[in-house]
Amino acid sequence: MAKQINVALIGNPNTGKTSVFNKLTGLNQKVGNYPGITVEKKEGVCKLPRNLKAHILDLPGTYSLNASSLDENLVIELLLNKSDKDYPDVAVVISDVENLKRNLLLFTQIKDLGIPTILAINMADRMERKGISLDVDLLEEHLKTKVVLVSARKNRGIDDLKEAIINYQHISNEPCVNASVVAPEYFERLRKAFPNQSIYKLWLVITQDVNFGNINRNEITHAKGFITKTETELKRLQHKETILRYQFINGALKDTLKVDANAAKDLRSRLDRILTHKVWGYVIFFGILLLIFQAIYSWSSYPMDLIDETFAHLSEWSKANFPPGVFTNLISEGIIPGIGGIVIFIPQIAFLFFFISILEETGYMSRVVFLMDRVMRKFGLSGKSVVPLVSGTACAIPAVMATRNIENWKERLITILVVPFTTCSARLPVYLIIIALVIPDETFWGFNLQGLTLMLMYFIGFGTAIGSAWILNKFLKIKNRSHFVIEMPNYKLPLGKNIAINVVEKTKAFVFGAGKIILAISIILWVLASYGPGDDFNRAEEIVTVENQPNTQLSKEELDEKIASFKLRNSYIGIMGKGIEPAVAPLGYDWKIGIALISSFAAREVFVGTLATIYSVGSDDEQTIKNRMAAEKNPILGGPLFTFASGISLLLFYAFAMQCMSTLAIVKKETNTWKWPMVQLVGMTAFAYVVSLIAFQVLK
Amino acid sequence: MKHTLANLKRGERGIIKEFSEDNIPLKLLEMGCLPGNEVEVLQIAPFRDPMYLNVNGSYLAIRKEIALLIEIDPLV
Numbered sequence: 001m002a003k004q005i006n007v008a009l010i011g012n013p014n015t016g017k018t019s020v021f022n023k024l025t026g027l028n029q030k031v032g033n034y035p036g037i038t039v040e041k042k043e044g045v046c047k048l049p050r051n052l053k054a055h056i057l058d059l060p061g062t063y064s065l066n067a068s069s070l071d072e073n074l075v076i077e078l079l080l081n082k083s084d085k086d087y088p089d090v091a092v093v094i095s096d097v098e099n100l101k102r103n104l105l106l107f108t109q110i111k112d113l114g115i116p117t118i119l120a121i122n123m124a125d126r127m128e129r130k131g132i133s134l135d136v137d138l139l140e141e142h143l144k145t146k147v148v149l150v151s152a153r154k155n156r157g158i159d160d161l162k163e164a165i166i167n168y169q170h171i172s173n174e175p176c177v178n179a180s181v182v183a184p185e186y187f188e189r190l191r192k193a194f195p196n197q198s199i200y201k202l203w204l205v206i207t208q209d210v211n212f213g214n215i216n217r218n219e220i221t222h223a224k225g226f227i228t229k230t231e232t233e234l235k236r237l238q239h240k241e242t243i244l245r246y247q248f249i250n251g252a253l254k255d256t257l258k259v260d261a262n263a264a265k266d267l268r269s270r271l272d273r274i275l276t277h278k279v280w281g282y283v284i285f286f287g288i289l290l291l292i293f294q295a296i297y298s299w300s301s302y303p304m305d306l307i308d309e310t311f312a313h314l315s316e317w318s319k320a321n322f323p324p325g326v327f328t329n330l331i332s333e334g335i336i337p338g339i340g341g342i343v344i345f346i347p348q349i350a351f352l353f354f355f356i357s358i359l360e361e362t363g364y365m366s367r368v369v370f371l372m373d374r375v376m377r378k379f380g381l382s383g384k385s386v387v388p389l390v391s392g393t394a395c396a397i398p399a400v401m402a403t404r405n406i407e408n409w410k411e412r413l414i415t416i417l418v419v420p421f422t423t424c425s426a427r428l429p430v431y432l433i434i435i436a437l438v439i440p441d442e443t444f445w446g447f448n449l450q451g452l453t454l455m456l457m458y459f460i461g462f463g464t465a466i467g468s469a470w471i472l473n474k475f476l477k478i479k480n481r482s483h484f485v486i487e488m489p490n491y492k493l494p495l496g497k498n499i500a501i502n503v504v505e506k507t508k509a510f511v512f513g514a515g516k517i518i519l520a521i522s523i524i525l526w527v528l529a530s531y532g533p534g535d536d537f538n539r540a541e542e543i544v545t546v547e548n549q550p551n552t553q554l555s556k557e558e559l560d561e562k563i564a565s566f567k568l569r570n571s572y573i574g575i576m577g578k579g580i581e582p583a584v585a586p587l588g589y590d591w592k593i594g595i596a597l598i599s600s601f602a603a604r605e606v607f608v609g610t611l612a613t614i615y616s617v618g619s620d621d622e623q624t625i626k627n628r629m630a631a632e633k634n635p636i637l638g639g640p641l642f643t644f645a646s647g648i649s650l651l652l653f654y655a656f657a658m659q660c661m662s663t664l665a666i667v668k669k670e671t672n673t674w675k676w677p678m679v680q681l682v683g684m685t686a687f688a689y690v691v692s693l694i695a696f697q698v699l700k
Numbered sequence: 701m702k703h704t705l706a707n708l709k710r711g712e713r714g715i716i717k718e719f720s721e722d723n724i725p726l727k728l729l730e731m732g733c734l735p736g737n738e739v740e741v742l743q744i745a746p747f748r749d750p751m752y753l754n755v756n757g758s759y760l761a762i763r764k765e766i767a768l769l770i771e772i773d774p775l776v
Contacts, residue, residue: 064730242729276743370761483725488759
């Protein structure tokens with residue numbers, strides 16, 4: 001077997017690193033997690049000429065090796081630990097031609113670790129338009145490495161990059177900068193105390209906040225005969241080191257890089273003048289949000305209706321064509337509706353991630369951070385909280401993970417705590433079905449009333465998130481230094497392939513992650529609804545027939561319905577639902593909704609699936625779920641169960657209650673304690689109960 | 701009067717002076733905001749916070765609290 005070359009792709013955010021990764025690996029990639037932490041691990045295999053193969057690891061984007069986040073720690077940890085199985089034979093630093101100077105900072109740091117480092121300058125196709133010229137040969141000489149011009153967008157230079165990877169052994173290991181000149185005496189002492197270690201690695205470990213694999217930080221700082229420096233002194237040295245690196249970079253670029261300033265007067269400034277404008281910036285941002293939600297609502301309703309009907313037919317068909325029995329019932333009443341309950345989400349998740357990827361790829365998301373920072377800070381959040389809050393409209397899980405780039409712990413914690421209030425896609429089917437039932441399908445000022453209600457639900461979710469952030473900000477006492485510095489990347493046309501890969505990845509993560517839970521619960525629910533304890537359930541037919549003996553007008557069908565309903569009432573799930581009915585009746589719900597609420601604590605999206613299961617078990621009438629719900633009667637008040645009042649109450653309950661095990665699990669992982677997920681579970685659910693109670697009692 | 705970045709209006713420029721504060725985040729230096737570099741204010745969000753800058757070809761946004769720490773020589 002050919003030897004596999006371990007390659008690490010490293011680079012600043014917004015350099016098109018992922019595009020290069022996609023070009024190198026094609027669809028030959030997988031996304032997983034690093035063991036024990038939730039940082040995404042993207043790796044892939046790249047076929048090289050001469051029968052060679054490269055294992056490519058796409059490391060999280062970072063500006064330097066001075067870590068300020070979990071993602072960045074990981075980059076450093078890997079690069080310091082030679083015994084890690086992913087330790088690179090060669091590092092490829094991806095940089096953006098327009099930000100070469102800043103990108104080279106990271107390059108010099110990685111080169112100084114003694115790893116062969118290739119510099120790949122991406123977006124080379126833009127050079128001419130931006131008036132940039134670069135003397136590649138001379139730059140190679142200055143940086144003592146191989147420099148490759150690539151354009152992932154135009155598919156240029158990728159073969160040169162592969163060639164450079166094959167020849168990595170010819171790249172010099174010589175460092176760029178001698179960091180020890182910032183404090184010669186100190187570094188000399190360090191060298192004496194640890195003669196066998198690379199001095200620059202030691203320095204990195206000392207200045208970071210974490211322990212790294214084989215080098216223990218405490219061991220260094222507590223070593224004999226070695227005087228440590230205070231944090232401030234170290235920070236000053238880091239400042240000096242950074243300045244020193246920039247001096248080296250300026251020297252290397254002085255006679256190699258030419259930029260015609262006039263050519264650079266461009267799209268950016270014109271677009272920024274409007275998009276970050278005090279008034280127009282906000283108007284455009286809200287306009288875009290409105291457009292996205294209207295689009296998601298109207299576009300995805302077609303595939304969703306189709307999926308709904310297809311699965312209803314499939315269920316019917318399997319029942320008619322398979323031999324009758326427990327197994328067929330399990331398939332037609334448990335498994336098929338369960339899978340349907342997962343598939344129906346795909347259109348919305350795909351559309352939402354489609355829009356989010358476009359906003360990120362174009363560089364517009366950073367403008368939103370800029371516009372919203374001050375406003376968000378009033379509520380204890382950061383401009384960077386906008387991205388998690390917006391992602392939260394797809395799913396709270398990636399949103400909680402997306403808070404990692406908020407450096408300030410208090411802002412980050414508050415963001416994590418309030419993100420589950422934003423309207424995730426799992427609530428969407430619940431909202432859609434209830435809105436369709438209780439809100440008239442009419443237009444108001446040219447807008448569809450149902451669409452407006454849906455948007456209102458999003459605003460309620462967002463507003464509650466912001467409001468609770470404000471309260472948390474008042475009560476949480478956490479001291480913090482904040483380092484809000486964000487890059488404002490160039491505007492770019494989004495790359496179709498990147499967006500497609502992102503949409504597929506996120507949808508897959510949902511189907512195979514949350515989907516598994518949903519299917520499992522659907523099956524459990526079916527079992528609970530199909531079996532019951534004791535005599536009443538088993539002798540249902542007999543009991544009902546005897547009871548209805550005097551009533552001879554009953555047709556065969558009506559009798560069957562009564563039997564089925566009696567069975568359901570006496571099944572395990574019926575008993576559970578009945579048990580909580582007194583608690584949910586004041587909110588306008590019956591015991592069937594009670595059951596759906598119980599199962600929703602595993603995952604909200606189970607709500608519709610649960611009702612589907614309950615109703616198809618409760619009657620043989622093969623109608624779509626919506627019609628079935630509309631026909632449901634309120635057992636206490638009479639009249640339809642889903643009225644305006646109970647519908648609104650249910651909408652509000654789903655808007656506020658913490659009903660997602662997976663979110664609780666991810667919050668535990670990110671905050672490293674059960675305290676915060678428990679605060680969410682109890683606080684949010686209690687709030688939901690109270691609000692829904694008031695809503696129903698006022699509106700009924 | 702001490703001139704800081706926070707005093708600059710939209711479209712104004714200055715040269716960053718030597719840092720006298722220890723609280724300046726390292727990240728700022730890493731992003732190219734170094735003493736001696738020219739800085740231009742491209743846009744200011746409402747309430748003068750945050751500020752959108754071009755420092756020597758790097759485009760960044762920083763909060764007012766940090767802008768207040770960076771002394772500059774204004775350019776006319």
